[in-house]
Amino acid sequence: MGVKSPLLLCMLLCIQLCFAQNESNSTSDVMSIFDEFMSYRHENKVDLALEALNEAANIAESNEDSKLLLDTYHQYARLFLEQGDQETAIFYWDRASILLKDTSYSYGQAFHLYLDASLRYSEGNNFQALKQLEESRKLSNNRNLTNNILLLEANIYTNIEKYDDAIKNLHALIVNSDDKERAYLATKANLQLAKISITLNDLEESIIHSKAALELAQKHGFAKEIKNAYEQLSKIYETNGNYSEALIYAKSLAQIKDSIFNSEKVKLDLDTADKIRFNHQMNELNKLQAKNEELSESKNRSEITAILTSAFLTIISLLAVSLFRNNQIKLKTNDLLYTKNKELELARDAAVSAMEAKTNFLSTVTHELRTPLYAVTGLTHLLLEENPSEHQKEHLKSLKFSGEYLLNFINDILQINKIDADKLEPLNVDLNLEKVLGDVVESLQQNANEKNTELILNYDRTIPKKLLGDPVKLSQIFMNLVGNALKFTKNGKVEVIVKMLKKEEDNVKLYFEVRDNGIGISEEQQQHIFDSFEQGSIQINREYGGTGLGLTIVKSLLGLFGSTINLDSDVGHGSSFYFEMDLDYETKEGEDIAFELSPEEFQFKGLHVLVVEDNKINQVITKKMLTKKEITCNIANNGNEAIDLAKTNKYDAILMDIHMPGISGEEATRQIRKFDKNIPIIALTAISLDDSLESFYEAGCNDVVTKPFKPEVFYQKIGENIFRSKMEGSI
Template identity: 80%
Template structure:
């Protein structure tokens, strides 16, 4: 490590200030040129001036430079001695730069101990305390060494390149030299030999120009090593010979003895002075009339105990720092692992969303064309094939819907609505829609609804309907020649809140205890035999469990092989206690007068255009087609339509934006969104844009016609009510 000095001092008069400045300038040159004995002597002069002038800031700065110098020479024990003395001075001193430099030196100590992250934290604190340019450059250099240690070469290289072109007024050349050497080392580790040679030679040139003897040695070592790895033994030998001569001149025995002797002498003098001052103070206290011999003994004993405690605390602190650094490293590793897992989950979610969304467009063509062919009186032998095709299309559609539903739940993109609805109607609709399935299984499907449940509730009817569609559909799948009951009971009612009990039970094949443990997991159906015999995706109960979680409810199961199953749960909902019971009137598809209606189809897919148009023509409905959102806006302005069927995902402006523009000049026309809903789509956003209703593609024809009729003949329906 080659670190650079920071010059900061205060003096009582101009002459002393100038004198100390010259001394520090000398020290800087000696340190860079590795003349340790002369560097120590220069600092000794500065320390004596500081003590004579009682200049605490200057003395603090001198101790800091001692610490820096001994750290560079590998004498950590002596370095900590001077750092501790600086710590004592800082306690009663308001000196932000001194504290900043103190933190910087502690960061270097932690770095030499291997506590990389503790060191980085101290450097960050140091940078906040002072904006001194030279200190900032030294912080950049130490950070680069730490980043290299932990393998963060990108940040290390960034710092080092900044130091190569630094404008430091004190250590510009020295910083550039050390930065080039570290860049060469990194390039060598990355096996970028050409880059390593460039930086090594740049460092060697600067070091030779300014007589930086240690850096000259390291640059030659680096070049010899690089050429050796490249197989250029001739060049490697050349720099190796240079290295031998440099070592003889820099590290001769006499020089080392002289430097050691000078360092020991001055350090010994400092320690002796300190002991003498403490002895004098102790004698002064001993001579005091108010001090007894016993007090002196107790004081000595007390000081001894304190010293022992200090040593113990220091050791404990070192262990604590190492432990904290290890914990910090492990936490970083765990954070990286967590981020990697989240990224993988997001990638899976986006992939499934894209796949399910893209499958809907061709599936719309399959189901739509199948319906049209069945409507055109096919031959008897063709009907079987078409019915099989329709069954396969419906199965695939349900599977895609289940995948998208699970994906939305996993991605936390589902939130329960809070709108008024009639629970009895929701459950009755579920039972009616699955009645045909029950008839095919020769199974009775019964709704047992408690009349005490309030008429108007506040919640999410769509998700409640999905829960019961899955539960009842699952019960019918495994029940033949039996009975399926849907039960809804009022447990408790307090002001505007109700607690309801729901149960779906059957007397079908039942579920074993072992199978019950995994029945709510994705793609689980109890066994391979059950899957083959009854079919299905195994996602229905997973969706039920996840949807109930949105209502803070939990699904429960009781079952016995051969005696059926019972799925039950409780749910808290809001209610309107003052709502009046209403008599509702609804129109069936047969009651809608479709003939003569004129509708605008907004769709960019040509196949979808043809299919939708043919389905409307079957009901004697005429239509126009807009290929995109802009055409839709223009045609809506120029013509009169009974309704608009709006695709959401189109090139140019989206269906949502087109709807907003149309609503600016026509608030009455029904707009029905026809869309293959993706993961990021939200029904709420469709309604906010101005859509009256939403039909997801591919859709069942009866649902398609029902939605058109309900929205166009809404006034008629309200009139009956």
């Protein structure tokens, strides 16, 4: 017994060593076959690559080596996917999934996720594919797998236009140190970089990478990559007009297609693929049949149980397949929705940026036009005041008319721009509605006289006097409506009607109408009359002029008050624009004392004012306009000078420009108000998109005159503010 025990132990050790050696030999054999397969795959010898994999699968199965068999199935799946046969690729991927359930193999799991990402990428599910690649990278640090992940990521980044990330990955692959696919990965990376360069319109860079790929592919016999490189170079040279080079590569492409991608080779590849796929599918069926026979012969189960079990498994399999397909569809749909949402977000951001750029451009242009226009209108007024000859007067009047027309056009564009940019908000301040409308009618009376048209204000006296609203915007609304009516009415009548429809405790509903008996508007033209730059027809625009923005401004301003403009019109019988508006009013009895002054009461002689203006031409014009009324002035070139002069001198008023280098007119006004609360400060400004009348008043300005201004408005504002201040002080 003592002698037999050592002998038995030796025999067991020998048997174990034999098994270990056989296992090692089988692994070595399969790895060698995998190397052959890799070489055939790179050279696009699909039939030989499939035969190599088939041999590896047989060895793995005979040795019951599940890891090697799993690797083989993975390579089958990758090869068929590269050939565009997604259905067969999924077949082998499914076989690998079954093996993975019972095998602890981190590299196999990582490669499985990489193949899943490749399948999703082929279906267009880019973001799902990126997620799977990220999971794959966590499970294995295998160098070859990592490099293949980098390549697939680069392709996905190219698809979703993240070119910087794609280029970063591809440059890393060009200098890779992969011990299995170094040259192949570098070739693929160069081809993809060339493709990106074409997209970015960098043809020179594309040529460099295409030639680098071609050189590597020719050196190592990468047939498909040689074809792709020829194809790219031919297209690039054709694009940049180098047709001789394009022809050379086109001929080379035709030759390689004839020699490598001929129909016989394709048929051979397909035959081999079909044969191997058929054998594997038959093996699967044989295994299932053997299991069924084993179950049917089992003494522990009855025939009925076996049938039911088989049916149950069949149903479960069908349900599993159905669920898998539905899940794939769902994932693809989700990925598509995600991609579309991203595209919509980008489109939305681009549209917003374009709108902001347009708004800022128009604001800048209209603001900058006001400075030279101030010189045109100001100098024209001064020249007309200096008793020019009759023929000069005619030219100057034409110049004045052109300047005022251009000013109105600029004002309209700025107003539309502010509305589009949501820069306007309605005020709710004390409002003398009758005075606002009376001022509009009075200011347009001269236009009515020139047209021989009667302009009437029909105002309901029962309307409360102390209303709350926005006098500036209401004035703009009626200036546009009445001005529009006068433009198209000659030898007729324009009537402004205001009625009270309903009065409640602190709110009134008012009815407004501007009615004329002019040329009228056809039903077809009424459909578009409130659109920007729309005047009904080209003939009307040529005959009557104008920008076609007035009614658009009216519609937009009324929208701020929650009101809607309506139109009734008959061609040849006139038009009626009407709307309703709710306004609050104060119920307290008594009226505030109002100081209403007429221009005749202004005694300008002897007044001394401070003009704050950085533009030299504007300084000269403003000073001359003041001198005409015997008003003396000092000039401050900026806000700091204005503050110093206001501290050391006594002025009747300050004319403050808002936009100046250094501190702005608003800030200068705030500083002056710290030591002088009473002096009238009138803002003279070419209002831009970001300016707000409310901010001027908050800073301490008493009034605002927009440049370029009409001389009568200029004098009126100076007189009103200086003499009202003096009258209020005396009372």
